[in-house]
Amino acid sequence: MPGEILDIITSPVCVVTAQNSDKINGMTVAWIMQAAYNPAFIAVSIAPERFTHSLIKESKSFGVNILSDGQRHLGKHFGFSSGRNTDKFTDIDFHKSKSGLPIFDNVYAYIECRLINILNAGDHDLFVGEVLEKNIDDTKNPLIFKSSDYF
Ligand SMILES: Cc1cc2nc3c(=O)[nH]c(=O)nc-3n(C[C@H](O)[C@H](O)[C@H](O)COP(=O)(O)O)c2cc1C
Numbered sequence: 597m598p599g600e601i602l603d604i605i606t607s608p609v610c611v612v613t614a615q616n617s618d619k620i621n622g623m624t625v626a627w628i629m630q631a632a633y634n635p636a637f638i639a640v641s642i643a644p645e646r647f648t649h650s651l652i653k654e655s656k657s658f659g660v661n662i663l664s665d666g667q668r669h670l671g672k673h674f675g676f677s678s679g680r681n682t683d684k685f686t687d688i689d690f691h692k693s694k695s696g697l698p699i700f701d702n703v704y705a706y707i708e709c710r711l712i713n714i715l716n717a718g719d720h721d722l723f724v725g726e727v728l729e730k731n732i733d734d735t736k737n738p739l740i741f742k743s744s745d746y747f
Pocket of ligand 1: 609621622623624625626627628641642643645646647648649671672674675676677678679680720741746
């Protein structure tokens, strides 16, 4: 199974957010990495069928909530339904960043990016973003992805 070898690379569980003029959405992402040092770039891997994929392409920006270790329920909530027809933010505690993207309460870290490039990677696309804003809560620990916790 290809999944087994992909699962040994450690990553935090994140909720990537994006918006258009009508809607804010978020989706769970575990495939995220550092991509450049100066300026700081990160890359997130998103399948084209995700609603968030089209929102990032349209708005050319995205937010990343790196969940803390008590927030697995948020990883499940944002990872198993599409925002195409639902509002995943009902009953979620958050405030908005300067640009209007949601920052969850009690999150380990928040990063906001300007889209730099989209690179195809087979059945996913890599969204490369330049870090414009960041905040880390040192009192918390990140939620580390383990596939058996979700699938
Ligand atoms: C723990 C977890 C990790 C996930 N990681 C990714 C990922 O890295 N890339 C991706 O395209 N989808 C990933 N998904 C699936 C999306 O989060 C899921 O398809 C989501 O419903 C898409 O939402 P949207 O259509 O509102 O954008 C993950 C799901 C879970 C539960």
